[in-house]
Amino acid sequence: MTYKAVVLGSAAVLAFVTPATAQDARPAPVAELVKAVDIPYQQFSLPNGLRVVVHTDRKAPVVAVSVWYNVGSKFEPKGKTGFAHLFEHLMFNGTENVPGDFFEPLKQIGATDLNGTTYYDRTNYFETVPTGALERTLFLESDRMGYLTGAVTQGVLDEQRGVVQNEKRQGDNQPYGLTEYKITEGLFPATHPYGHTTIGSMADLDAASLQTVKDWFHDHYGPNNAVLVLAGDVDVATAKRLVTKYFGGIAKGPASVAPAAPIPTLPRAVNETIKDRVAAVMISRNWVVPGLNDKQAAGLDVAAGVLGGLASSRLDNALVKREKLAVSVSASNSSFSQLGMFTIQAYVKPGVDPALVTRRIDEIVADFLKTGPSADEVARVVTRNTARTIGGLESVGGFGGKAVALAEGALYSNDPGFYKKQLAALATQTPASVKAAADAWLARPAYTLTVVPGPRDAYAEAQVPPKADVPAAAEVPAKGTRGDLPTVGQLTPLTFPAVQRARLSNGIELIYAQRTAVPITQAEISFDAGAAADVPNKLGTQQLTLNMLEQGTTRLDSIQIAEAEERLGADINAGSTADRTEVSLSVPSANLQPALSLWSDIVRNPAFADAEVARVKAQQLAGIQQELTSPNGLAARVMPKLLYGPASPYARQSGSGDPAAVASLTPADLKAFHQAWLRPDKAKIFVTSDRPLAEVQAALEGAFGTWRGTGAAATKAFGAASQPSRPRIVLVDRLDSPQSLIVGGIPTSLTGTQDLLPVVTANDSLGGDFLSRINMDLRETKHWSYGVSGNFRQLEHAAPYTIVAPVQADQTGPSVKALQGDLSDYLGAKPLTQAEFDRTITGAIRSLSGDFETSGAVLQAMENNDLLRRPDDYYATITRRYQGLTLPQLNTAIRGALDPAKTVWVVVGDAKVVKPQLDSLGLPVEVVPAASVATAR
Template sequence: MRCKRLLAATLAAVLFAPTLTALAQKGKARGGAKTSATAKGAPVLPPIKYTQFFLPNGLRVIFHEDHSTPIVGVNLWYHVGSKNETPGRTGFAHLFEHMMFQGFRGYDMDYVPVIQEFGGALNGSTNDDRTNYWELVPSNFLEDAIFMEAGRMGGLTDAMTQAKLDNQRDVVKNEKRQRIDNQPYGQATYKIAETMYPEGHPYHWTTIGSMEDLSAASLDDVKAFFRRYYVPNNASLVISGDFDPAEARRLVEKYFGPIPKGDTIARPNPPEPHLDKEVREQLEDRVQLPRLYMIWHSVPQYSKDEAALDMLSSILAGGKSSRLYKSLAYDRQVAQAISAFNSTEEIAGLFQIIATPKPGHALAEIEQAVGEEIARLKANGPTPEEMERAYNAREAGFIYGLQTVGGFGGKDDQLNNYATFLGDPGYFEKDLARYRSVTAADVQRVAMQYLTDKRYVLSIVPRAAGPTSAAGPAPASPREGIAPPSQQTAGTQTGGAANAASQTTPTGTASGTQQGAANAGGSTPAGAQTITKTEAQASQAAGAAPPAMTAPGRGGGMGTGTGRAAGQKVNSKGQTKHVDTSLLPKPKPDPKMTLPAVQRRKLSNGLEVLVVEHHELPVVSMNLVTKMGASGDPADKAGLASLTSDMMDEGTATRSSLDISDQLARIGSSVFIGTGWDSTTASLRTITSHLDAALDIYADVITNPSFADKELQRLRAQRLVGLRQQRDRPESIAGNVFQTVLYGSKHPYGHPLGGDEASLNSITGADVREFYQTYFRPNNSALVVVGDVKPDQIVAKLEKALAGWKSAHVPAVDVSAAPAERDHAAIYLVDRPGSVQSVIQIGQVGVPRSSPDYFPLLVMNRILGGSNSSRINMNLREDKGYTYGASSAFSFRRGAGPFTAAAPVQGFSTKESVVEFMKELRGIRGEIPVTQAELDAAKQSIVRGFPRGFETPDQIAAQLEQVVTYDLPDTYFDSYLERIQAVALEDVSRVANRYLQPDRMAVVIVGDRSKIEQGLRTLEGLGNRINLVDTEGHPATQGGATGGGMRQ
């Protein structure tokens, strides 16, 4: 999958992101009703109609109908989070979220596989203030989803066992290792919480809690927590989508009605936290480059100054036109990443600025520059243009937020958010009006009132050379006696932008999630590298709800990755057990789905245009797909394709880089440009009322990029630092090494998608201009348009906008050549001293997208590792407890992309994890035959889940990208379900044996060699074939390689 990079100060980086953050951590929504405060030219927000009632037991129930797609969301919020815990019993709320997927009285089985067999999706998350659970299922399975949510509310403790508790406790510990301990800067999470909130305050500890507290928790402790907080009168249920309200009410009353009401719950109300003076602290971490955190106390959510502080964060760091980015990252080029966000929660909030300097620039220099910009804003306030950008971005964000009925950030989540924290599900209009009422004077005032010298300044610096502890970063220095910024030495930075709301991050390289990979929280399989500015922006480009972007140490919460009961899903032969649906309500017949009609046109310059009308909201998505990606990089110019696409938005003949960003931001529109292996996509997302203005900018970027040398030098420098940053992220290291090992240096897929240091330094402006002129032609591209448009009208607009873009001969790139064949399996070990986890990627070269076995491979991989209930994940996560999530995937490309099975695992379980991976890879080939029940479940999951991929304009456009990139017929999706249903057991066995060869696979491991090598050397068939390699996949020492397994 391609993660596209964000061009403008768009919703993920301006004002949309604080709203999205709120959904996960503080409680603001993305959707909105029509507001009386709409400014001239601003879009009119469609209303969200809902009904609300209460059951006698206190359960709040909210219905919202949306019959556009045959899916329905069931969303249940409990008003309990980590702030309801007590010292010595931290982490309970999050642990209990995991326990909720373990089965219940009357259905003591895995919760997840049955929802997935229905073709549904599900998840849960916990933050300081609330815990939520959601299912998104075909509309005929509404009763089943209600039955299961009510079942676990009313009967979880009766089915809770010590074995389940022990299993999920291990899963949570693995989650902490993966998300915090094994990540750069992860320890900031704890330091910020401990410093900003005094002992005894409910926010003093993090959501994931203390591992010591979790280890000490008894089964009775956990049950007592459930009985107190998981009661109807502490919950809110939203049903949203394609359903009949009368029938839904009958079902809610039937299943939730008998559950008894709980005791009244007292809400924590501690004194307002504050700092009496500035606190400075320095923390060493296993990073190459330093990072600066500046943190102030702000306000609780929905309080008087929250909206103004949100606007302040956007003006400071929301996009390329923001003050901090423009000054520090663009003009002075001293910062690699800069972000600001106002992280508010139910009873308190924090305002944070996080900055990572470029190599050669000290934290003190960054801190001084940030202080100067804040002082200017305090003195003069924001400009009218800054306020306009912020207003329009937020209004557009509200509209974009209305596109999905369910899931994180969907309409049901927004309704529940408002209901839980305000008691008013329909607060959309009032919420948006709060921001419309903010004035420049308000922003200036809150900057002066809250951004004072009473703050916490945390510096994370590279750990000094010497022995490295495997337990994680070294303890922080005592708070007294820390050197002031002026005495701190310069260091190097890592990791790009903080995972924050209002942020702008320069381009760097990153590994993307592979097509078909399970969303199980596991390691990213190799083979899907992309160039992206931020992960949050990338998810926006894909039309997905962005990840919860949270302040370190505070709420956004920990997700389950979906938990299951220990040992319940695999039988004695290792086969996935068939889900017993006999205990569930019998569903109605599967609903009929009408695929969106595709109308194909052709412009006079030869550009093919695919148009889909989608008039539910005033939103338009455009994806220009050019059939050239990183596979077309010259042998000595790796990264040229991605650097070319990055340069396209950095200025045109008539607009500068900042002009483009500013003009898009002022109309709440965004442009994304991303390069994959086989294609490059330039995407536009806009509100219909701003279509003409947005299209003018979009066409300019596509047809008239200037490729100015100064912008090339700036982006090259950012990219080189990005390469350096990758060395701190074990998943990125594993992906790069895996790619190198599989393909070698001479294959079109054998280099890093974003290039390496030598290749990037060799690329000239002439190279970029020539690559663009050669491949970016209308006859080598197609434009997908989905949204609130009429085909004739939009084609006329495109004809005019793209008139100057001319067709020309485009040379073909051959990716069909097979890479060097492996003759045996081998391990490639990258030493990462002190790593608490080992990242494992196992695989081989797979098949091209054109393979006639594409559909059997999809089904086979769904069983093997392509879902949360797959064999691999159930074995390594649920049965063995080695990982937070494991998966497998085929990366389908024009040429043969890789097959990868991957997971981050406990360091001390590295050898055992490799054994279990190999067991599953051999098992599906025949040692553990696939059963008919497994096959049926996999096919039903794919077929019934099909409509969820066509809900929004972004999703439809992304589906049609496949049609363009791989030359599929426009009718491809018409026969998709039929071809899935046609896959038989013999097909699964045949493709598993043909395309999976464990005895010839590469096994890449990134971990602490001193802790894992001895065990690996005892592996049969692999122990004598361990190659020690560096982070690029090259031999680390002459004596380390003992058999590479590749024919050169």
């Protein structure tokens, strides 16, 4: 569960002309294309006030179920901050008719995209389920709407309070983790509805009583305060019958009335500074602006894009690329129901005076307000935003699919089709309208927060409330009266798209699947390289090479590349896994030809210009220093050598590299790496597209067919065995950490290319799922963590097991001990049970259609199958393989794979708090200062 925003961006189906070269590409006017975007819907309301919106999409046998309640943190009075988010958690913990965790019945029906979120304006619950499970899902959603409070006991409240407080600690524990609180306090009066964060205060969460949370539910979660959206393989007649059956008997509740939320204007500019254990100074400039229903919201969106949202934005071009004063800069406009927040954020380059960066931000914003954007800047923002959202609308549910667009419009604007008005407003933006919006709101005084390196002020920790004096009878949950859960109907098996293979004339293999739900092409050129190919004595070479790809080719500089991508609506990104180095492309298919020309130029012809290498190298060095302040960054730099052994190529997975090595890299080093590893004889291209294979292949032939490698190709050496570390605890001393990050690694004799389906399936109940034993133990039973997981990492030449557990600092030692016990029990006296086996197999089979609803999921599956040497029809046949597994087979498989006695633990936390707890566990404890993690160990 999260408390993130879910706000619809603009969307349009783009139909661009196809010029000969990428930099000459010009989109057709977006205003002519907006009408092509359509999410047809019908709606009805029940007598109790429940509003229902139905969209039919038959592309897959799944239905997105999304329930949005008109209650968020803006409704919380003083003393009850965090209640909406706390209740979001409570509503996952069972009802009068479905006792126990709601993830259990949802797992059994194969739900995907399953979550709940809370923010200022709303609380929502969503899941995508097989069509045959829709009736059961509606029973579940209606039960937590109408039959919840009898199941909320003091024990349930205490459990979820602890989970939420660890969610808060987890956020606070990150670098810059306290900035949201300061910015909120700086922008709003304390009494303003948006004047406190959604996560709430520790004190208010501590003070929440059983009666106060039940009263909160009664006042806000009635059907008349909710919107239910069903999107996917469903029609309105079916929806009306089922929704009436399950929701019709729920009584109305009090109406949630949105509180008055005027847009505050600061009487004068405010500048504050706080300290945090960070590597770079961060400057954040903030304004409160109108919300998404205001006529100037679209203009502010475009202003944010021009200033700092585009890769070619004014702030980025000036501060990062030309003047080299900042390592990164961004601008965003977050639109909520009643107001919005406009933010400019810059991370200052080490050694640069922050006052100079602040002054330059002022000057650039002032110039923007004076001159406004150009027509080309406006067009690039509009094109970029629309292209990205088209891809998001391929999904019927989740965090940003069709159900979200309809629900948000209905709840925030009383119009499920409000997305069309947003599109129209975006499409009609002009330089004058954007300038007018910026003039009206960004010329006002701003709140500026500067975060500088230094010891953080004392952390407001939770106080454990005294055990409530509750009579035993009051702890007995009410018994339900609605009968058994509906049966699951007939389910349509997964139809995985046919995968076709072809070759370009130079031998590059093309692996292709057609997907026609949206007019988008997604492609990835994958090289047999990855982190394992990094240069042993120059770790960070691969990362710097990838960082340089979009910073200039032999014919385009970095700004020209960014502008070309934006005009085409293309996203090009470079990254790597342990085994592969990848450069991806996503673009509206109408622009495929020019986008491939640009993509090919980036991949084939990077310039590695001296000045650009120096600039990007400085950014990467700053990024390394940032990693050394992050719990996850520190653990990721320490664990690989311990888990794989220092001589293994997989030990080179050390973040962004060794700072001394990166500082010494030259353009010649990067050219050598590119020539040895990013070459056609080490490449494969994976594509999903609505365009047929013949057209895609011909376009790729023109872009890559003439490419030839020069010199000898490099190879990776996995022949010599590398011994992992002996069992021990490495404690990385990170001062003032309210949480500790525990990472456990167990080496195995497995490799990812083996048939690991039995062990991966067996692990579902140990660490691979929300309902897994280690998560339920540390999160739900002990509430020491927001979430714990354990998984086999399937690499080409290895498959170790890793556990990740962020826990509250005062329970670090007991948490490691609990994990040790959970592992030993599962592999010994308390193995996988029949109930767990049945839940896992049933859920895995039923979730397949939802798992592969989108083109991105199919593309990833194609790549994984190729890497792990599985047949292209692996997922087309996996149902039969699941059905052939047995309980004894799974227990035998995982017992043979894992030896918990070999576990090496990395703990990132405050040593003065944590080490005494770890000393009692019977393992040697090595304390490592965080600063020493930068170099090879």
